[in-house]
Amino acid sequence: MRKFDIRNIKIRQVSVDELNDKMLLANLYLTQALTLIIGIVWVLLQRRNPLNFFAVPSTYDFVLWGAGLALLVLLFDLGISRFVPEEATDDGGVNERLFRMRPVWHIAVISLVVAICEEILFRGAIQFAIGPYWTSILFAAIHVRYLRHWIPTGMVFAISYGLGFIMDYTGTLLAPIVAHFLVDFIMGCIIRFRREEA
Template sequence: MKKYDFKKWKQVKFQKVDMSKLDDRTLLLNVYLTQALTLLLGAVLLWIQGRTVWGVLALPSGWTPWLWGAALAVVVLAADGVLSRFVPEDVTDDGGINDMLFRTRPVWHIVLLSFVVAVCEEVLFRGAVQHWMGPYWTSILFAVVHVRYLKHWLMTGIVFSISYGLGYVAVRTGTLWTPIAAHFIIDLVMGLIIRYRRAE
């Protein structure tokens, strides 16, 4: 049996990514690869639970679930608008990732990115993880995964609150499409704000 030299692992060093050195292609590849892995992990967890991605993505009947999702998105966006007036910009800084991702992106691509992220993350967190852990612990995990916000307690609290809201509407309506709709609208509007604010 081959022996591994674990001393080599001590030489591995993690460095903060310099956003000025990160090109657009690498960033997009990273986003899509991360989302694919998120969806795959969600599918595996659902399979372990005896459920499927297609099962949790069954379309709901009626407009109520979609209205719940839109209402949550409006509340989150309104709260963000209020916070942005009173909270210094450095507190909400994510290291420039959102700015780089959306500032020059065509609108169709912002729509696509928002949809992909909403579906993949909600399948994992609200579809699979929340089934085991409930909305509270799922929201803690969701906040931790959004590591770029962890340096600011306020942003970590906001991400946790949004996640808890997404978990609540999923339970309330009984469909994953409610948090997907809310997540999509929030990301889309924020992306468009960054896109057109920078364009001005």
């Protein structure tokens, strides 16, 4: 029986093309789990209850704000894609690989998991500590696949700032969760069905 030797572990950067579908999904769900854990621990260290994030307000204005921001983002993104070359908005093929062959129910699950985990950390914990501007800079920085091009980096920053604004305005984390989910889900479906038509 061979002994496990930690010195033999080699770490190297891989491109998305080198990952099979199972590894891509494992990477996605692992990073989201870490995001959620960090967010919950940070909120608890702020002496706040993360379960309060899911208290539904007495009015449903937050749904309108979330859907409105999502519509604005989608219209802007579709407008940009008409006038800007595809290379200027390239994310390294991550979204393409993630959504192109995925069933719609799984696109919905991925979108919901990402929306909840990232919003708990960024709007729930970090924005509470440092405000929407610096939170948006961090949010853009963790979306590292977009950093090679200024247009998607600027869009991620603006979307993040919008998510922070609607949370502050509505007083509930549910508003940015709705917006984040709708943007990811609709864009995922566009990628999925655009490839199916092609």
